[in-house]
Amino acid sequence: MTPAGVTLGTADTRRVSGDRAELERAERLPAAELAELRRRWWDERRYVYVTPGDELARRALRGFPPDVRALGERCRIIRFEARAGGGFYGDRNEVELAAGVETYEGLGQVELSACHELFHFICWNDPRYRADEEQNFAYLRHAVRESRDTLADFPRYRAWVTGSFLRQGDHANPVEYFADIPTNFRDTRELPPAIRAHFAPLIDGSPLPYDLSRPAPWPLSRRDTELATFQRWLAGRE
Numbered sequence: 266m267t268p269a270g271v272t273l274g275t276a277d278t279r280r281v282s283g284d285r286a287e288l289e290r291a292e293r294l295p296a297a298e299l300a301e302l303r304r305r306w307w308d309e310r311r312y313v314y315v316t317p318g319d320e321l322a323r324r325a326l327r328g329f330p331p332d333v334r335a336l337g338e339r340c341r342i343i344r345f346e347a348r349a350g351g352g353f354y355g356d357r358n359e360v361e362l363a364a365g366v367e368t369y370e371g372l373g374q375v376e377l378s379a380c381h382e383l384f385h386f387i388c389w390n391d392p393r394y395r396a397d398e399e400q401n402f403a404y405l406r407h408a409v410r411e412s413r414d415t416l417a418d419f420p421r422y423r424a425w426v427t428g429s430f431l432r433q434g435d436h437a438n439p440v441e442y443f444a445d446i447p448t449n450f451r452d453t454r455e456l457p458p459a460i461r462a463h464f465a466p467l468i469d470g471s472p473l474p475y476d477l478s479r480p481a482p483w484p485l486s487r488r489d490t491e492l493a494t495f496q497r498w499l500a501g502r503e
């Protein structure tokens with residue numbers, strides 16, 4: 266265990282050699298000075314502060330409904346020795362997040378990264394949304410299709426989906442979209458109504474308007490479930 270109480274795989278614990286306050290002070294430096302500091306830290310493979318996984322889950326899920334927080338906080342977050350990277354591993358039902366995210370990307374970014382990974386865990390472990398995933402996201406795809414004509418009324422969502430999300434190529438798929446919506450939209454009023462209805466239980470605790478465990482009442486053709494179709498619908502097209 267490191268002084269911060271973090272298990273770092275094969276870590277040389279001397280590399281975690283600061284605290285949260287030191288990192289907060291560093292982040293207030295002018296950008297060029299911070300970049301230089303990070304360059305020197307990386308020369309030493311130093312992690313200034315690594316948030317323990319359970320504390321990180323609590324921080325990342327602040328403001329979400331109590332049932333969502335309770336579920337997400339059950340997820341183990343392993344901090345491994347690397348500057349960046351991470352993921353959710355369904356086979357182990359665990360999240361891994363690089364120990365360097367705080368030091369090299371920032372204390373704000375680590376919470377956003379953890380939030381994204383925790384919503385992969387929540388999709389996999391909340392019986393309602395897991396049921397939709399098991400029918401190939403039939404309800405989620407339908408909500409995206411229904412949102413097409415309403416994008417103009419939700420400029421922040423439209424700018425995010427077209428300017429950021431869809432730029433990721435193959436990564437712009439239903440699984441990643443699911444994790445990104447609660448991470449990027451804490452105010453459901455910024456979401457088109459069909460998207461809002463699907464995600465609101467996770468964001469503001471509203472009830473779902475449909476039962477995701479029932480077979481979707483509309484047939485999805487093979488073409489409807491192609492990635493290109495999902496991306497076209499996200500962009501508001503046909």
Ligand SMILES: [Zn+2]
Pocket residue numbers: 381382385440441444
């Ligand atoms: Zn992801």
